Amino acid sequence: MGYPEGHKERTRTRIVDAARRLWKTKGYGGASVDKVMEEAGLTRGGFYAHFKSKEDLFEEVLLENKVRDGLELLKEKGITDTKAQMNAVIDWYLDENHRDHPEEGCVLTTLSQEMSRHRVKPRQRLSALVTRFGQWLGGETKQDKGYAALAMMVGAVSLARAHENPEVSAEILKQAKKEVKQLIGLSGNNPTWPD
Amino acid sequence: MGYPEGHKERTRTRIVDAARRLWKTKGYGGASVDKVMEEAGLTRGGFYAHFKSKEDLFEEVLLENKVRDGLELLKEKGITDTKAQMNAVIDWYLDENHRDHPEEGCVLTTLSQEMSRHRVKPRQRLSALVTRFGQWLGGETKQDKGYAALAMMVGAVSLARAHENPEVSAEILKQAKKEVKQLIGLSGNNPTWPD
């Protein structure tokens, strides 16, 4: 009775996706509940029928794991070699397209610096992403370099976004891509990231 | 007549220092003009006698260059060897004390991710810091690794601050310290950062 089956579920998903896009671009404080709802094509009224608070929605936003999702696509394309997968992930991560489109990018590059100011729950979500990503990157070498590699990737995208000079910005990404691959023991094969 | 010679200058400096401490800890949006003035021991009234706007003060805050200042101290202590200086800077940067005290730390670790959302002037200030720091780090190797090294340093401190697990946090710093030194061609000598 009332709205069709699964309507609320779909609406909820739309809100989460809208918040993700906005907050990955403008930061958590950069988009209010009103703006998130507008981005989702709704008004502020319904928000609290879906979430207990703004911070509650933030927690859910941080469940996204772009690398996990990307790996699924790579496997479907038949790319099962771990080194090839890493190469693809790094090529995607340290690319100018990723730099220029934070709304579709990794949460670590936009939100990690403000996480220390957030509540426990959201921090736990982001910490889980860091741990899994870092361990995956370091898994091959067995030399404890995964977090160092991840740090270089996150730092490079952050600095490349911040820098006003396009040439320096590109240079930052270029250096990082080369050195990260070197670090975790990859040579020069270049499979493509799936779309 | 009125207040003593140089009073306003000193007050202005106090405001800039207060803003720096707060914004390096809570981000630019995390502390209002009121809070900045309170941190400086004043009230909001006098603010606009010192600065045209909040963003104007932000620009001035970003003039700080911890590495330049630190190098001055190192030189005074007679440490003139570039490799020794780099070792000292890296040891200070990737330390748990730096991680735990952003208010006294490098602006890149707290503010770089939000710079793309700011006006041109503040971005130029931060860009200048990135360029100089990166070039200095890469200057020795002549192999274009300076930005990669800086990216790892900034990323590592950001992720170490974000992570809820103290052991993982420490591991991130440890790995990065080792790999950054490796990257720019430093062995294991450890001079100390001056206070």
Add this chain to the structure above:
DNA sequence: TTTTAAATATGACAGTTATCATATTTAATT
């Protein structure tokens, strides 16, 4: 001690924020 201009404080503004109570809309069921 009085005067005075410079420096800071008080009070107020319009706009935004997270949140919620209440009203309205929706379409499956009757």
Add this chain to the structure above:
DNA sequence: AATTAAATATGATAACTGTCATATTTAAAA
């Protein structure tokens, strides 16, 4: 077509924001 409970919209609140006009305080100069 009428009913109805679920889903969304409207309107409002108190707190906070950047900014500024006006009032008050300061201590050097008279």
